[in-house]
Amino acid sequence: MNFVAHAHLAGTEPEIIAGSVVGEYIKGSQLDHLPNTFVAGVRLHRATDVHTDQHPWVKQCITSVPAQHRRFAGIVLDIWFDHLLIKHWSVFSNQDFITFTEQTYRHITPYIHLTKDKHQVILQRMKQYNWFNAYRRPQGVQGACERLQQRLKGRADLVGIFQLVANDDNIRQGFEAFYRDQLAFCHQWREQNITPGEA
Template sequence: MNYFAHLHIAAVTNTSFMGSLLGDFSVDTKQLDDDLLEGWRLHQKVDVMVDQHEASVLFRSMPRQGRRRFAGIVQDIVMDYWLLRYWSRFSAVPLNVFCEQAIKSLQRDKYRSPERLKNMITSLEQDNWLPNLGTVEGVEKAIYSIMRRWQHGVHLQVFINDLLLVIEQAEAPFLRLYPDVLDFVMLETKKAEATHNLG
């Protein structure tokens, strides 16, 4: 799951929007406030669950030019694409309203974020590009963004060359995966609440 899915998960579980994104950034967890740490931990658990899910294994094994070992990176982005395309199936909140709520929450906590995340929030303040993640152009831009800052980014070019196929291949795995993700995060949230109440 990528940025948008983690923001949606934060809304579903009533956890921190900022914390939900921190799993993709370098942070010292010992320095995090409790609400951010909770979101960070949930992000990590989701990433492990998604990586091991049979739908993810299926997506990575589908025939295409890109290396299987890098397909998971692209999967995160195209899963966001399909979440946005199927948004009304997973949320009763209108998409534009949700995006505004997420950005406002991130703005409030911006001072508690690492520099690269601050820059991302600033870009959202200037131009709300969250809905664009549900477009082919948005997917392409997101992949290029990773390519620019990752030393092995060149290996993602073949996925862009075959992008329409890659997006199409992700639809069925997404529809199998995401309901399980939501069930998983609700269960994990209940476990965390129970542990907190015992403490």
């Protein structure tokens, strides 16, 4: 999953939301030096990514992409899922999307410094250029793919993969059921792994 979905799937506790978003750039298993609730968000981020990668429908989406593109198809799907989530926002959230976006940016700000310098730049740019809002439009997703493609220095045609994914009706039609699975998984994970005192 990508930034918008990780923030939404984290629930309502600010520090868990921060951990789930910033957790993209928190590596390693030694997390004892970090705030407990933030760490819970990081662990939720990781569990969500594993659940996504193992989900049968996601595997089906990846195999629908030509074999030469499959290695990087998951990256593009993650960003495209943000677009589809925003498109169906009223189905999955009672909160106004702009309010959700502004709150998420506020929640992550105190924790950006916990990441490496290069990742701090990415997170600051996400806020500065309002990537959440950009993902509303397919062009915004394509722009994200273009930026990632540049960082990969030509190792993957992410824009080409995006064109395939964005025009796949099966992905559009299957997203709602998949995301309901994600919500159920994350709710259960929080119930089992976060004590009342943490959130």
